[in-house]
Amino acid sequence: MKAPAFLRGLVPVGWHEFYVNLRSVRMLIMIIVLALIMVGGAYGIGRGSSAGGPSIAPLVAWVHPAIGTSGEHIAVAWVSDPFGVPLPGATVSFTDLSVQPPAPLGTTSADADGFARLAVGNRSSIGITVRTGNAESGSGVFFDRPVENFTVETRQEALDTDSVPNDLGVHVLGRAGVPVAARLWLNDTYVKDVDSRGYGRLELPLGPSNVTIEVAGENQTRAVFTSKPLPSPFFTIGPDFVLLIMAAGFATFVIPIFAVVVTFDAISKERVQGTLDLLLSRPASRVGTLLGKFLGTFAAVALPVTLVNLAGIAVLTAVSGKGPTGSFALAFLGLSLLLIAFYIPLQLIFSTLAKTSGTAILFGFLVWLAFNILYPVITFVLSSVLFPNSFQAQFQFSQVVGLGNPSSIYTQLVTFAAPEAIRFSFGGGSTLSLTAVASAALVWFVGMLALAMWTFQRKAAE
Numbered sequence: 001m002k003a004p005a006f007l008r009g010l011v012p013v014g015w016h017e018f019y020v021n022l023r024s025v026r027m028l029i030m031i032i033v034l035a036l037i038m039v040g041g042a043y044g045i046g047r048g049s050s051a052g053g054p055s056i057a058p059l060v061a062w063v064h065p066a067i068g069t070s071g072e073h074i075a076v077a078w079v080s081d082p083f084g085v086p087l088p089g090a091t092v093s094f095t096d097l098s099v100q101p102p103a104p105l106g107t108t109s110a111d112a113d114g115f116a117r118l119a120v121g122n123r124s125s126i127g128i129t130v131r132t133g134n135a136e137s138g139s140g141v142f143f144d145r146p147v148e149n150f151t152v153e154t155r156q157e158a159l160d161t162d163s164v165p166n167d168l169g170v171h172v173l174g175r176a177g178v179p180v181a182a183r184l185w186l187n188d189t190y191v192k193d194v195d196s197r198g199y200g201r202l203e204l205p206l207g208p209s210n211v212t213i214e215v216a217g218e219n220q221t222r223a224v225f226t227s228k229p230l231p232s233p234f235f236t237i238g239p240d241f242v243l244l245i246m247a248a249g250f251a252t253f254v255i256p257i258f259a260v261v262v263t264f265d266a267i268s269k270e271r272v273q274g275t276l277d278l279l280l281s282r283p284a285s286r287v288g289t290l291l292g293k294f295l296g297t298f299a300a301v302a303l304p305v306t307l308v309n310l311a312g313i314a315v316l317t318a319v320s321g322k323g324p325t326g327s328f329a330l331a332f333l334g335l336s337l338l339l340i341a342f343y344i345p346l347q348l349i350f351s352t353l354a355k356t357s358g359t360a361i362l363f364g365f366l367v368w369l370a371f372n373i374l375y376p377v378i379t380f381v382l383s384s385v386l387f388p389n390s391f392q393a394q395f396q397f398s399q400v401v402g403l404g405n406p407s408s409i410y411t412q413l414v415t416f417a418a419p420e421a422i423r424f425s426f427g428g429g430s431t432l433s434l435t436a437v438a439s440a441a442l443v444w445f446v447g448m449l450a451l452a453m454w455t456f457q458r459k460a461a462e
Contacts, residue, residue: 078199149218180215
């Protein structure tokens with residue numbers, strides 16, 4: 001069965017556009033960028049950490065007083081990472097805190113074992129600041145004579161993937177400020193000895209515990225308490241909220257860029273290379289050619305976007321232990337395709353109008369900038385100009401003005417698709433009905449595609 005005359009050329013042009021775009025370097029680059037943002041975002045936010053990794057201090061200053069029998073004291077700092085690995089070469093600064101203003105006493109570097117020492121006379125309190133790389137840590141040491149013949153510093157935090165602060169670092173020095181043999185007990189059960197630098201780490205159970213440090217027959221017992229951290233907002237609401245952030249926060253910006261980058265020279269490249277006239281001289285109608293360009297480019301963008309979005313949902317499910325609501329996930333996948341369908345005809349219009357590929361990419365950047373960055377600013381200024389003395393009119397204007405922005409329409413549709421419990425998580429919202437927003441989406445798509453065909457009919461051969 002032959003295609004109607006006005007659709008001649010649709011299939012071969014579409015397949016060619018699909019094949020060429022999938023093999024292009026720009027497609028590979030955009031897939032990598034999209035994957036880093038969507039999959040990386042799903043992993044990082046899904047774990048409750050925007051950085052995608054453990055948020056712990058990179059270095060620790062374990063400070064001790066070494067009290068001399070004649071009243072001459074030494075301030076001691078042992079510098080390590082959170083896991084007790086010494087950091088030789090770290091810069092250690094000592095400050096006298098017993099005077100006002102505090103007076104610098106000197107700066108030294110940690111030795112091969114991570115220790116730094118400074119004789120401070122009979123001063124009673126010393127501030128110690130440690131720096132290495134771009135990390136910094138600080139603490140203070142006070143020269144009160146200890147009851148035992150050793151001093152102890154402890155630090156409790158989460159040092160594994162369970163996010164529970166049940167890892168207790170213990171650092172023990174003798175009164176002279178040097179490491180000593182020490183035994184660590186947890187709830188009256190011997191666990192381990194400290195290492196040659198005086199460091200040991202215990203894993204605490206939930207609830208109250210007693211940690212005992214034993215040195216040469218002397219004991220010091222400390223009470224500690226461990227509890228699970230309060231759940232982060234992402235897990236309080238669940239993976240649906242993370243998916244809402246991915247859709248309304250990430251996809252809104254990056255998917256239009258993807259569509260623009262792939263489409264910007266779909267027509268202008270043919271004109272620059274001199275192949276547009278050849279294409280139009282074949283038995284292919286202009287409508288068929290333009291629709292083929294649209295469908296081929298749409299398929300080329302939609303395929304990797306869908307695969308990356310599926311990967312993001314899979315990663316989110318894996319790291320959070322629970323997947324988002326199925327209907328919401330399907331809506332996200334479908335609405336991402338709608339967002340692509342908004343921007344490709346829009347860019348085809350400018351690619352047809354552009355005389356060079358450079359002009360086409362400039363148009364594409366301006367389109368993305370206008371709808372994703374400048375549109376809220378422009379509409380705010382416009383409402384102030386149109387209704388300078390009526391806040392009510394400005395408010396009513398703000399409720400409908402989003403229908404003039406394809407990215408805003410996408411965001412509103414995503415919000416409608418989200419489970420009701422998280423629908424208002426971002427605040428604001430709109431009084432518009434789903435029917436109104438969906439109708440605007442249809443008008444945008446059909447209108448832009450029709451305008452693209454009209455522009456191509458008028459300008460393609462110029």
